[in-house]
Amino acid sequence: MGAWCRRDGPGTEVSTDQGKSTVITGASDGIGAARLAGRIDLYDLDHDRDFSPVRAYNAAKLENVLFTRELHRRYHARGVSAVAFHPGNLATSFGTRSQSGLMRFITTSPLIRPLLTTPEKGAGQLVWPAEGRPGVDWQSGEYYEKRKPAKRVNKQARDARLAREPWERLLG
Numbered sequence: 001m002g003a004w005c006r007r008d009g010p011g012t013e014v015s016t017d018q019g020k021s022t023v024i025t026g027a028s029d030g031i032g033a034a035r036l037a038g039r040i041d042l043y044d045l046d047h048d049r050d051f052s053p054v055r056a057y058n059a060a061k062l063e064n065v066l067f068t069r070e071l072h073r074r075y076h077a078r079g080v081s082a083v084a085f086h087p088g089n090l091a092t093s094f095g096t097r098s099q100s101g102l103m104r105f106i107t108t109s110p111l112i113r114p115l116l117t118t119p120e121k122g123a124g125q126l127v128w129p130a131e132g133r134p135g136v137d138w139q140s141g142e143y144y145e146k147r148k149p150a151k152r153v154n155k156q157a158r159d160a161r162l163a164r165e166p167w168e169r170l171l172g
């Protein structure tokens, strides 16, 4: 899932009854995942019927946004704040070993790679909510791009059932 947690109370894990916790999740609009291209099928969450690396990636990033919203809905009143962010399109190792030839081309092409953002700048997008104050600098349950609530978000990112059902299936 790629979540990062900060806890201001005692203990070693995200706690809902002691102190306050922050869960920060990396999402992506890189190829339109959280914006346009991501598509989640509740009846094929593992992509058994229709697998492609790019579709699976897009869905996973969109699921990170939904996870954030549902975590907020379930636990914010108990002290957990959750936020999702897009780090930018970064020149990391991301995509360089993808099964998708298009993805490998985009992420390794000497023409495209110099246009990507540095990993250090991308890390700044993570540091921002980590250092910031939930409810003041950012709002729990939201998805941010460049430190602002994302303007264009995939319709499915607002679908309460899509956010709720995977939790219910996992937790029974």
Ligand SMILES: NC(=O)c1ccc[n+]([C@@H]2O[C@H](COP(=O)([O-])OP(=O)(O)OC[C@H]3O[C@@H](n4cnc5c(N)ncnc54)[C@H](OP(=O)(O)O)[C@@H]3O)[C@@H](O)[C@H]2O)c1
Pocket: 001, 002, 026, 027, 028, 029, 030, 086, 087, 088, 089, 090, 091, 092, 093, 094, 095
């Ligand atoms: N790069 C972008 O433009 C971008 C944009 C939006 C979101 N993101 C998200 O940011 C996150 C980090 O991506 P990145 O750009 O930093 O990619 P990256 O350079 O490929 O780094 C991925 C990291 O995850 C580790 N990893 C991969 N599979 C693992 C596994 N099964 N178990 C444990 N560790 C594993 C890798 O370890 P090894 O080095 O040992 O393989 C590596 O340290 C991803 O969730 C990605 O979707 C990236």
